[in-house]
Amino acid sequence: ALFSACFGFSLLLAIISPPLWANIFHELHILWRKRSAPLRDITMEMLLISIFLATILAVPFVLRTFFPYVWMDVLYFGDLVRILVRFVERRRRRPLFFVLDRFLEQTAAHPDKNFIVFENERHTFSEADRRSNQIANALQSHPGYEAGDTVALFTGNEPAFMFTWLALAKLGSPVALLNHNIRTKSLLHCFNCSKATVLIASSELKEAVEDVLPSLTEQGVIVLLMTKHCDKPGIEGFSDKVEEASDAPLPRSLRSNITPKSPAVYIYTSGTTGLPKAAVINQNRLLTALVVLSSNGVTSKDVIFVNLPLYHTAGFVIGFIGSIETGSTIILKRKFSASQFWDDCRKYNVTVVQYIGEVMRYLCSTPKRDNDKDHKVRLAIGNGIRAEIWREFVSRFGNIQIREFYASTEGNVGFINYAGKVGAIGRVNFLHRKLFPYILVKYDTERDEPIRDADGLCVEVPKGETGLLVSKITDIAPFVGYAQNEEQTERKRLRNVLKKGDLYFNTGDLMRIDDENFIYFQDRVGDTFRWKGENVATTEVSDILTISECLKEANIYGVQVPGHEGRIGMAAVTVKREAQFDGKKIYNHVVNYLPSYARPRFIRLQNAVEVTGTFKQMKVKLVEESFDPGRIQDPLYILDDKEKSYVPLTAQVYSSIMSGNIKL
Incomplete structure (x- = not known):
């Protein structure tokens, strides 16, 4: 035994110092030759056993030294297999199994457990089930509606959002999740994309509904407001009908025609061009989304803080749908508040939080407190966190596990940084690439298209270089x-x-893979910028500006501001002939038509908008010059909410923005 232990130890040393191993082996060989035959046999057996034991002891050391992420890879492979097995098992169930069925399972198993906590309200699984039954029964009895009709949901973060979605799922109706910040043209466009026949809106959004009511009435749309009474012709109060409705379960036959490929929800994304687009999330896709939280170690014992918008993929799919799978309690917040965030976490014993990059930066920007680490949060899951903010967040708020991931609403590929490498959005590996084939290809940012070889095929970039992420479109x-x-x-x-x-699917994202197989987000291609966690399509903003009274052309782009995530909107515009730039009128125009994150913060007046030979608006030089009055001879204006106008951007104001004294 002593000999075996010594030999095993010597083999471990040999990994570090081969000459030392050679000397030890030579001495053992001499010792073996001096022994009698029986003893040599025993020694040989001991030698073989020693080699076997030493190998077992050496393997973890070798793996940890030369392959530090191998055990994490193995665990991740196990998660992938487990997810696939569970998905296949659910797909084989008869009758067909969907997200709603998982909610009903959780309700049967934990009827009295808190499902949603909102302000001073607490709703158990059984209460959520009964409330959704009432909404479904009230809607089913409404003239003009039939089970399976598409319904648009226009409400903010509140329990009614979740109850209504569950109700519509019980009726087999696809749901269009409308952004409650959009108005007029954008609102009507998004509604029409889904071909919805019913609009259900919260009482706070009555004015926004009234703005588009003539068009809805002309289409014969049923407009229901979450209030008991409504005196506006064409809009019906719905809350009183819900209160009077039965809470009896609805028959499964109402959704018997639903298949895995049937649309479940429409989630809107700005993408790169045009007005918002309705990404179709079918039942199959939503079923796979159930595992997002559970695959990251979230269980029924966890309390999840959902303060991101429910109309977004992050809030709806990860926060809401993910919690249905795990049976976790959701702490629902109307909107994110940096100043109240940790107090809420302490108040409700939150263990899991969601984030986007801006959220983490806002939290790190709050004044430091003595109780910054006094909370129960153990996991933060999201995307868009910068490496320096990651380090600062963990240093200040404690040893919270960060699970950064990459995905898009309509995309067919995703990554997760299960190894916890700071700055990376995920880790690539053989199995993942086999299941979801993807590559990074060379991209010409000036021509805004992939670079192709003489045969017309894309060119894959070498490891370490930046390329466009594209993912093969397959059945999986x-x-x-x-x-x-x-x-x-x-x-x-x-x-x-x-x-x-x-x-292949063009993600529109530029990525880089390092020598350790970690993948990093580099930039976004196309005509879009991201501000306040929202993707803004430049063509949408341009269209809005050019329907104003005084502007002829508008070239929209995003510019970086020190201390801020993403890029803020800026417009290079020309004024119509015989018209003058009116800061107050333009301010009122953009406020009426655009949500706050999409409004151009800076406006640059030009004599003509520069275009390329193919009549594409030139943005590169404009982006480089940004909003610096020292570099730009053209008149510059900044949006001023106090003055309710666009006012001249002076060198003093510019200096205050750059120094951080003025926050945008």
Whole structure:
């Protein structure tokens, strides 16, 4: 035994110092030759056993030294297999199994457990089930509605959002999740994308509904407001009907025609061009989304803080749908508040939080407190956190596990940083690439298209270089596209990538993979910028500006501001002939038509908007010059909410913005 232990130890040393191992082996060989035959046999057996034991002891050391992430990879592979097995098992169930069925399972198993906590309200699983039954029964009895009709949901973060979605799922109705910040043209466009026949809105959004009511009335849309009474013709109060409705369960036959490919929800994304597009999330896709939280170690014992918008993928899919799978309690907040965040976490014993990059930066920007680490949060899951903010967040608020991931609403590929490498959005590996084939290809940012070789195929970038992420469209990784928008759907398809006839999804994201197989987000291509956690399509903003009274053309782009995540909107505009720039009128115009995050903060007046030979607006030089009055001779204006106008951008104001004294 002593000999075996010594030999094992010597083998471990040999990994570090081969000459030392050679000397030890030589001495053992001499010792073996001096022994008698029986003793040599025993010694040989001991030698073989020693080698076996030493190998077992050496393997973890070797793996930890030369392959530090191998055990994490193995655990991740196990999670992938477990997810696939669970998904296949659910797909084989009869009758068909969907997200709603998982909610009903949780209700039966934990009827009295808190499901949603909102302000001073607490709703158990059984209460959520009964309330959704009432909404479904009230809607089913409404003239003009039939089970399975598409319904648009126009409300903020409140329990009614979740109850109504569950109700519509019980009726087999697809749901369009409308952004409660949009108005007029954008609101009507998003509603029409889904071909909804019913609009259900919260009482706080009555004025926004009234703005588009003539068009809805003309289409014969049923407009229901979450209030007991409504005196506006064309809008019906719905709350009183819900209160009077039965809470009896609805028959499964109402949704018997639903298949895995049936649309479940429409989630809107700005993408790169045009007005918001309705990404079709079918039942199959939503079923796979159930595992997002559970695959990251979230259990029924966890309390999840949901303060991101429920109309977004992050809030709806991860926060809401993910909690249905785990049976966790949701702490629902109307909107994110940096000043109240940790107090809420302490008040409700939150253990899991969601984030986008801006959220983490806002939290790190709050004044430091002695109780910053006094909480029960153990896991933060989200995307868009910068490396320096990651380090600062963990240093200040404690040893919270950060699970950064990459995904898009309509996309067919995703990554998760299960190894916890600071700054990375995920880790690539053989199995993942086999299941979801993807590559990084060379991209020409000036021409805004992939670079192709002499055969017309895309060129894969070497490891360490930045390239466009594209993912092969397969049965396992489908791309459903956008509702009522085949043109934009086709734009996201990339053909002839590695061989003639193949088909890939163009993510529009530039990535880089390092030597350790970690993948990093680099930039976004196309005409879009991201501000306050929202993707803003520049063409949408341009269209809004050019329907104003005094502006002729508008070139929209995002510019970086020190101390702020993403890029803030800026517009280079020309004024109509015989018109003058009116800061107050333009301010009122953008406020009426655009949500706050999409409003251009800076306006630059030009004599003419520069275009390329193919009449594309030139942005590169404009982005470089940003909003610096020292570099720009053109008149510059800044949006001023106090003055309710666009006012001249002076050198003093610019200096205050750059120094951080003025926050945007």
